Amino acid sequence: MFRTVPVFGADQRAVAEVLRGAMNGKTNNHGTITLATGFASTTTLYDERISPDSKIILIPFSDAAEADSAPYGAFSNNSGQTATSTATTDVVEFDTTEQSNGVYLSNTTRINVRNAGIYNLQYSLQLKNSNNDFEYADVWFRKNGVDVADSASRFGLPARKSTGDPSHLIGAMNILLDLAANDYVEIAGSVSNTSVALEYLAANVSIPRPAIPAVIFTVSYIATMAYSNVYVSAQAKGSATISHYANSTADKTYAYVIVG
Structure with missing residues (x-):
């Protein structure tokens, strides 16, 4: 604590000393x-x-x-996922948290945020088609269990190359969503045929290349410095x-x- 002047005043020297200190930035x-x-x-x-x-x-x-830093999260799935049927909506599952700060996985499908704000959501899906016909997958975002309007995309996959050698496609999309604290988001989808699935490919040491996750999902808070x-x-x-x-x-x- 720097010197101060008593409530009932002080002599001129004490007042001058305190004033000089204040002018030099010595304040409490x-x-x-x-x-x-x-x-x-x-x-x-x-x-x-x-x-x-x-x-x-x-x-x-x-x-x-x-x-x-501002909140962020990155999540992936290191196993494949197959649709239940062509007549139902399935939700993409996650089994790995890659990075997290204020964004977390509350179960296998829900990505929650701890802070209100506008977030950039981006997914990358490793899709495969093992059928001998052209097929497609429709994918969209959900917020608190409700489909987000106009958020769906259709990804078309060509017929397989041969038996046991499916065709592949990366399905990628991003969206900005206004989320309240504790809101959660999910990735939902449907397929034209259950031959369309999410595929995980293990690392290949002979090429070499790293593993290919079935899905990567990133969530980033849009803000200035924290x-x-x-x-x-x-x-x-x-x-x-x-x-x-x-x-x-x-x-x-x-x-x-x-x-x-």
């Missing part, structure tokens, strides 16, 4: 706050200098705060509420300055 209207964890999306700042009219400036003040989402959402005398992305990282510390 600052501190640090570490964001709450456990996927909390708000943290309370307690400081007796806060008033309802104060302006509070937040600045990243730790490696964890500097390295923070700390632009750390802001004061409410305040009263002596305290303020800091809103931020749902946090599970320790030592995410911000410096703050109180003005007024």
